[in-house]
Amino acid sequence: MNIGIIGSGNMGSGLGKIWARRGHQVIFSFSRDMNKLNELARSVPNSRAASPAEAVEQSEVVLLxxxxxxxxxxxxxxxxxxEKVLIDCTNPLNPDLSDLAIGHTTSAAEEIARLAKEAKVVKAFNTVFAEVYHSSSRRFGTRMTSMFYCGDDVEAKATVEKLIKEVGFEPIDAGPLKVARYLEPLGMFMVQLGYVRGMGTNIALSLIRR
Amino acid sequence: MNIGIIGSGNMGSGLGKIWARRGHQVIFSFSRDMNKLNELARSVPNSRAASPAEAVEQSEVVLLxxxxxxxxxxxxxxxxxxEKVLIDCTNPLNPDLSDLAIGHTTSAAEEIARLAKEAKVVKAFNTVFAEVYHSSSRRFGTRMTSMFYCGDDVEAKATVEKLIKEVGFEPIDAGPLKVARYLEPLGMFMVQLGYVRGMGTNIALSLIRR
Structure with a gap:
């Protein structure tokens, strides 16, 4: 396949290299620095540098x-x-990586903190189906579900961490309460996989590390 | 600990049972059907039924x-x-579970589809750090990263699925392009864990099943 890459930074070069190694023809494009772009293309077999217009024109698949x-x-x-397949791997982050730049303005957890005055709100348990709690075990074979939680009160979070462990999950402190803006879409995403995509409720997420 | 449960449906009863089994005193509350609530409390040792006000008043931790x-x-x-620890496990879904009810209005992928007219846009590769692509392997020990992707064109998605496999991930078709509204916060969430929470870039998500 011919694969055009628009944006040949860390992400584009990483994926482009892998696909070139798999035998695809890769066209790197869109760099502030043409020397760097040419150097990248020279260092990767099955690849060349071009303008974004050429990269798109000569490819069936384009990575943005x-x-x-x-x-x-x-x-x-x-x-x-x-007729091009355009793979979008962008995340619409603010320039300082502090938040999503578009589309996300609040969360249930933040609204709840406003309503339940003086409560120490912690977001947790929203990314696993209720059926998992009702079953005889929280284990997925040898694998453990990661339970992400977030909140603004350190002591409240310590309490919730303990409760997560008791349920049989690996607790992962994801930061302040506004991170619920990412955890709630993640809950919605599990609903999408489980119900809309038909994967059922015996699914969960495990954060893997190396 | 005394744990109050507001909302004793599938989620609240599941978690309440587990915590009661761990020796906590659980107070179930907020049900349309007081008979069901009393029945639940009778069936779970270390638990009782009460009003939401009592459940909150008599507990250090409250699950919403x-x-x-x-x-x-x-x-x-x-x-x-x-002074209560309030665990929020809600997901702000529309009544028909079709979308998030608040805070999420669009996605980069949808904007990109509007800009790149006639392109077959597929969202993918946005939930793993570029460093993973640059390293010698995509494996995390014996474990495999799940790569979620979404789009509206069936053939384009088949192409991207192949490319995901070639990179060394397990492809998971998450549905239409608007699911990018959940995948982009998930990308942002990985940034939050990796950079803000200091977990680094050698982390990824694996969808576990049983």
Missing amino acids: AVRWANVEEAIKAGGSFK | AVRWANVEEAIKAGGSFK
């Missing part, structure tokens, strides 16, 4: 791997995407 | 496990939450 701030410019530079 | 539509009513019924 630019910062959110550059998305519009990059797409314009790509020209026509008619 | 009601539907999003009932949150405000449930919190009012709970009275004062002063």
Whole structure:
């Protein structure tokens, strides 16, 4: 396959290298520094450097791997995407990585903290199906579910961490309460997989490390 | 510990049972059907049924496990939450479970589909750090990263599925492109764990099943 890469930074170069190694023809494009782009293409067999318009024109699949701030410019530079498979691996983060730049403004947890005055709100247990709690074990074979939780009160979080362990999960402190803005879509995502995609309720997430 | 449960449905009863079995005193509350609530309490040692106000008043920890539509009513019924640890396990879903009811309005992927006219946009590769692509292997010991992807074009998704396998991940079709509204917060969540929480970039998610 011919695979065009728009945005040849850390992400685009990493994926491009792998696909080139698998025998695809990779075209790297969209760099502030043409020397770097050429150097990258020289170092990766089955690859070359080109303009975004050439990369799109000559590929069936295009990977968009630019910062959110550059998305519009990059797409314009790509020209026509008619019939192209466009893989979007962007995350629309603020420039300082502090939050999502679009589409996300609040969370149930934050609203609940406003309603339940003086409560020490901790978000937890929203990413696993109730059926898992009702079954005889929380184990998935030898594997353990990671339970992400977040909140603004240190002591309250310590209490909840203990309760998570008692349920049989690995507790993972995800930070302050506003991280519920990511944990609630994650809960919704599990609903999407379990019910809409038909995977059922015996699914869970495990954070793996190395 | 005394643990009050507001909302004694599937979620609240499941967690309440586990904690009661661990030796905590559990108070179930907030049910449309007092008979069911009493029956639940009778069937679970170390538990009793009460009003939400009593459940809150007599507990150090309160689990809020009601539907999003009932949150405000449930919190009012709970009275004062002063100094209480309030565990929020709600997901603010629409009544038909079709989407998040608050806080989420669009996604980068959907914006990109609008900008790149006629492209077959597929969201993928946004939940793993670039460093993982640059390293010598995608394996985490014996464990495999699950790569969630979504899009509206069946053929484009088949192509991306193949590319995901070639990278060394387990592809999981998460549905239509608007599911990017959950996948992008998940990308942001990984940034939160990796950078803000200091877990580093050698982390990934594995969907476990049983």
